[in-house]
Amino acid sequence: MVEKVNKIWMDGELIHWDEAKVHILTHTLHYGMGVFEGIRCYQCPDGRSGVFRLPEHIHRLFDSAHIAEIEIPFAPEELIEACKDTLRVNGLKEGYIRPLVFIGDGAMGVHPQDNPIRVAIITWKWGAYLGEEALQQGTRVKTSSYSRHHVNVMMTKAKICGNYVNSVLAKREAVRGGYDEALMLDTDGYVSEATGENIFVVKNGLIKTPPLTSVLAGITRVSVMTIIADKGMKIVEQRFTRDELYTADEVFFTGTAAEVTPVREIDDRKIGSGKPGPVTKEIQSTFFKAAHGELDQYQDWISYL
Ligand code: PPE
Numbered sequence: 001m002v003e004k005v006n007k008i009w010m011d012g013e014l015i016h017w018d019e020a021k022v023h024i025l026t027h028t029l030h031y032g033m034g035v036f037e038g039i040r041c042y043q044c045p046d047g048r049s050g051v052f053r054l055p056e057h058i059h060r061l062f063d064s065a066h067i068a069e070i071e072i073p074f075a076p077e078e079l080i081e082a083c084k085d086t087l088r089v090n091g092l093k094e095g096y097i098r099p100l101v102f103i104g105d106g107a108m109g110v111h112p113q114d115n116p117i118r119v120a121i122i123t124w125k126w127g128a129y130l131g132e133e134a135l136q137q138g139t140r141v142k143t144s145s146y147s148r149h150h151v152n153v154m155m156t157k158a159k160i161c162g163n164y165v166n167s168v169l170a171k172r173e174a175v176r177g178g179y180d181e182a183l184m185l186d187t188d189g190y191v192s193e194a195t196g197e198n199i200f201v202v203k204n205g206l207i208k209t210p211p212l213t214s215v216l217a218g219i220t221r222v223s224v225m226t227i228i229a230d231k232g233m234k235i236v237e238q239r240f241t242r243d244e245l246y247t248a249d250e251v252f253f254t255g256t257a258a259e260v261t262p263v264r265e266i267d268d269r270k271i272g273s274g275k276p277g278p279v280t281k282e283i284q285s286t287f288f289k290a291a292h293g294e295l296d297q298y299q300d301w302i303s304y305l
Contacts, residue, residue: 002124005090009082009121012074014089020120025105027112032162034102035064038256039083040126041305043093044293050302051087051097052256052291053219054080060219061099064158072101073117084305086123096126096257102161129196129257130180135284138264138276139253141194142179143242144170148192148214156214167195181253183242183266186214190239193218197253197261200224201245202279211237220254220287223301227286230297233279242267250277252284259291260284 008020028034037060041051058076065072074082083097099121106115130139146169149156154163166184174182174195183199186192192214193199198221200209207228209221228235245251249272251263260283262276276284290298 005092005124007086007089008123009086009119011118011120012082014085020122022102022118023105025108027103027105027108027115028161029102030108031103031110032160032165033068033070034100034161035061035068035070036098036100036159036161037061037064039097039099040256040259040291041087041092041095041097041123042292044302046293048293049087049093049305050291050293051083051305053223053301054083054303056219057256058083058099060159060217061101064160065101067155067158068160070101070103070117072119074119079119079121080303082121083123084303086121088305090123092123092125094125095123098122098124100161126257128261129255129259130253130261134180134261135259136276138262138271138274139180140265141181141183141263141267142174142177143267144173144182144184146170146173146182146184147187148184150187151214157212157217159216171195183245185242186210189241191242191245194253194255194258197255197258199263200252200254201240201248202250202252202277203244203248205234205279207233207235207279208238208240209235210239213239218254218256220256220259223290223298224254224260224283224287227283227290231282231286245271248272250280252276252280254287260287 007014037057039057104116104118128135170182198218246269253261262280293302
């Protein structure tokens with residue numbers, strides 16, 4: 001359960017957590033047409049709090065809204081400040097930030113024209129997405145019976161609320177089967193991503209991640225690709241099949257919530273040694289240092305409060 005904090009930013013104002021309510025005719029609640037973001041703020045060793053790639057997340061929110069033809073009634077700079085204000089007012093040194101843009105109440109039906117576009121920013125404490133043990137030991141994954149969206153069925157580059165019905169179905173199925181996470185294939189059968197994470201595979205020193213077809217353009221994904229390239233390791237964006245994962249040396253997930261999580265098993269097959277491998281560990285460690293503002297090289301990724 002989400003631990004309640006004091007305030008939520010809604011439509012330009014900081015209001016009390018308990019007052020952040022909407023009408024039952026809120027359009028997005030019925031049809032899923034809304035866009036959102038997920039951002040993390042970390043407390044740095046010097047005591048300051050830094051938000052990881054905040055402008056990039058807010059710009060992706062505006063890109064999602066543009067794809068969905070939703071006009072956000074605020075400027076990106078206003079939402080960037082609002083994210084910081086919401087953390088500050090709640091005294092959160094570390095936490096997760098969830099900006100949500102939704103269509104308010106008014107008309108019903110799939111062609112709402114004059115309904116208000118509303119924006120909320122919620123902050124809360126969120127620990128390891130797949131559990132602390134998964135970060136250390138790796139997670140267990142099952143290929144889903146659900147495919148990732150076909151690129152002409154849903155706009156997969158947009159973080160649209162309704163897109164996540166697919167994730168909820170897949171995750172539920174995986175957890176019910178005793179696994180931690182679902183691996184999703186695209187409609188051609190190639191590896192796409194997990195329900196809320198991008199995927200990377202390591203074999204003989206070469207690192208691969210699926211290209212940006214049906215997958216979300218993850219901000220952690222691009223950050224990790226930069227880290228890999230800066231270390232002089234080889235990274236390519238290439239389609240691959242699930243059996244390539246089975247025989248990989250290492251597999252890991254990336255995401256704001258999931259950070260860098262090693263995968264130790266897929267479809268009941270051990271990956272590599274069955275423990276997080278050296279490449280994953282090195283990337284994970286560098287990612288965490290960068291996110292905590294500990295590396296000069298990646299200072300421009302951090303927006304301090
Ligand atoms: N793919 C999907 C489908 C996805 O939802 C996320 C983020 C990613 C990839 C990674 O993107 P990025 O966070 O920019 O590196 N998933 C968000 C929502 C998780 C949730 O359960 O809610 C997140 O990690 O914040």
